[in-house]
Amino acid sequence: MAEPVDWRADGIPRSARFDDIYHTETGAPAQARHVFLAGCGLPGAWAGQPQWRILETGFGFGLNFLTTWQAWQADPQRPRLLHFVSIEAFPVSREDLLRAASSYPALLGLAEKLAAQWHGLLPGFHRLCLDEGRVLLTLCIGDVQAMLRAQRFEADTIFLDGFSPQRNPDMWSADTLKAVSRFARRGTHVATWTIARAVCDALAQNGFQVTKAPGLPPKRDCLQGVFEPAWQVRRRGPAPSPAALAGRCVVIGAGLAGGAVAASLARRGWEVEVLEAAARPAAGASGLPVGMLAPHVSPDDALLSRLTRAGIRATWQQLEQLLEEGLDWRASGVLERRSAGDDRLPDGWTAEGPNESWLAPSMHVAEAGLPPGTVALWHARGGWVRPSRLIEAWLALPGIRVRAGCRAARIKRIDGEVTRWAVRDAAGALLAEADRVVIAGGIESHALAPDLPLQAVRGQVEWGRIPPGSRLPITPINGDGHLIAHVPTAEGNLWLAGATFDRDSIDITPRSADTDFNRERLARLHPDAAAQLAGAFVRNETQAWAGVRCASGDRRPLVGPLSAESADGVWLCTALGSRGLSFAVLCAELLAAHWHHEPLPLPAKLAQALDARRAWPDTEKPQILASAR
Structure with missing residues (x-):
């Protein structure tokens, strides 16, 4: 669930969890420009660079990010690529994200683009691809120290933000600031609005030379620093060449x-x-007429589940940017049929999110034409794609x-x-x-x-034009095999079903035995669709397509x-x-x-x-x- 926010009468958002406001009364963009951007010499420092990498310890409503993005857009000498990595243990809702930005008209358009990708924020990393892939926001959802351990790069700039050290001491602890210093290279600048003695001391002990600077009212001072340790810094890998x-x-x-x-x-x-x-x-194998995009879901949220979820987010953003929805791909969702009793999900997953897969209600199952009592998952972040x-x-x-x-x-x-x-x-x-x-x-x-x-894995599917008057489901169906229908082409809408999985075979000649196997599989997956398409198979109005996939020993x-x-x-x-x-x-x-x-x-x-x-x-x-x- 999204983090609840209390909104004061003057429009300043406040956290009940930490009993603190999210930003100064002067306004978040003013704080971002004065404390963070100017405090780190931006935008001048990134001029002419191929890329710039920023680490932030508290995302909040994303107003530091939006202000930085705006400054990047306005700068003719901006780097080709802007990386912004931000950690947030308690993400707010999309509605509160937009409400916070609504007070700043210059940022609202960017906030709307950010909000369009503000979904599925389960614990872990979420890469948001913005501005045609030139601005990459990596949201690290979870405890600050755990997220810092999970990430690896050298930052050009570090923004230390979050609720006050008195309200949220873990965010500013010596251990946290030591972990932050692991991201610094010589010359990395750091900035923050707090001048707490413990923060200054921890930064100095970890190689930062820090100084006080004039603050943004009502704060008198803020903190600026640069990573210039007195010792030789050793890194695991070589410096970029x-x-x-x-x-x-x-x-x-x-x-x-x-x-x-x-x-x-x-x-x-x-x-x-x-x-x-x-x-x-x-x-x-990428020449498949149409493919399905759906995550793997396991009760323990296993490795494959987390990998496919991250992968689908990355692909989805490319589909939205490059293809025509409804023609080249469709954000239809996917219904995954499960066997009886196989309805377990990770703890806490419900239709309210932030997970984007949940148990499908019986009405949804019936609308897809599946038998009463069928157990199924609904994948909201699923659909079909024409790979070519x-x-x-x-x-x-x-x-x-x-x-x-x-x-x-x-x-x-x-x-x-x-x-x-x-x-x-x-x-x-x-x-x-x-x-x-x-x-x-x-x-x-x-x-x-x-x-x-590397192992060859041959797969065959069956496809054809949708017969007149058929009632094939609009929603793709997954499970023991899959069914995709209503894919528009110049010759009419097509359907596709399959697929076989034959190890160590590279012969892509269609096989009648595989066609029979795919028909049997379709009859188990969606009996009504199999009955509707039976005549097309008898009349040889279907086609077979086969390709050879490449797999590793552990299927990753x-x-x-x-x-x-x-x-x-x-x-x-x-x-x-x-x-x-x-x-x-x-x-x-x-x-x-x-x-x-x-x-x-x-x-x-x-x-x-x-x-x-x-x-x-x-x-x-x-x-x-x-x-x-």
Whole structure:
């Protein structure tokens, strides 16, 4: 549930939990500009930089963020990318977020864009993609020290905000400020409105040189500082190098994984060349006519559940920005049929949220045409997507060039003053040279990564045009198989059902036995739909489509260096399995975060679960996350 807010008669919001106001009576934007932005030398400090990374310890109503975003928009010398990472243990409601911004007309438009993505704020990380992907807000929902332990990056600027040290001492404790100092590099500026002695002392002990500055009335003083410790600072990973922040990259594969990587890197200024072995993009498993987007839900909110939830948020934002809703994708929600008695959800999950999956009411089940008494979950953040349209939109972004009919067979290091990499075909002909290479070719990645345990998983679906007068459900149905209907095309609305799951098979020739299997599965999933489509199968009015997915040994994607020898230049983004729509954007953003030393889009333990080095041969495995960050 959202944090309750008490609104005073003068419009100042107050927290009953901490018995304190959220911001000074002078106004939140004035405080943000005077204390935080000016206190850290912004916007001047970020002028001409490729990116800027801000850490904030208390999000509140987001008014510091909105004021910073506004300053970034107004600055012609702004960085290409603005990262804003903020921690909040008790997020407010969307309504209160907008109410707080309504007092400041200059911020209201930005607040409305923020509010559109203000959903599903369960404990953990939530990456909000704003301003066409150039402003990335990472909300870390939870206790401040736990969230600081879960995040990894070097901040350029630190905003220390929150309720007063007397009201919320944990936010300002010595342990918290020590954890904050882990994010600082030499020259990182810190600012806060409090001059409490304990805060000043803790910052000084952790390497910050702090000074008092004139405050914003009614406060007389505020605090400013810079990280310049007297000792040598040791970090786990190397400092960012110029080569890591710009250059030329070859992406091998033009499916969901390759398209997402190309888009993420192009937004960061890379010149990206995509090599596709087939005659066109989305020719492999990503060429599925229409796919379903739905999270995995488990009673203990297990690893896969948290990963798919984060992935769907990342994909959803791309769909909203790049595609036409109702034509290329539909935000319809998904109904997941469960077996009798399988109705358990994580503790505290209800239809009131912030979770976006809950037990579907019987009326909802009946409207979907399922038998009475069917147990089902409703996934509000679910729907269908035409993958080829999304890939097409990604590959059309500035900075991306696609070359089809180019099958990469070897990648070789070119040593020199700057290391580069050559990609060649089977005959040895040079296809491309680049500073870095990403292998994102699905199951064909095995040719370039023969030592990795990649498994082929063949899948076949059945599809066709919706017969006149049919009553197929508007809502996609998931469970033991899936059913998607009412997908508009130039030839009429289509339906799709399936899919099979055949390990170690790469033959995409349609099989009649698989068609029979999919029909039987559909009859169990949605008996009425199976009966309506029976005639179409008998009259051979249906079509079969088959593709080969790529999976890892533990069924999680592989994102990271190909090997120890190539960690500085050849990376993987592959093995998305049957969840390409859920994982592609998330994995691409994780790869970009590693390359650019950016804030992680996932808590460190979840990022570790996707690290490609877990699949290296045992003789090469380092300790995961003692990484190239």
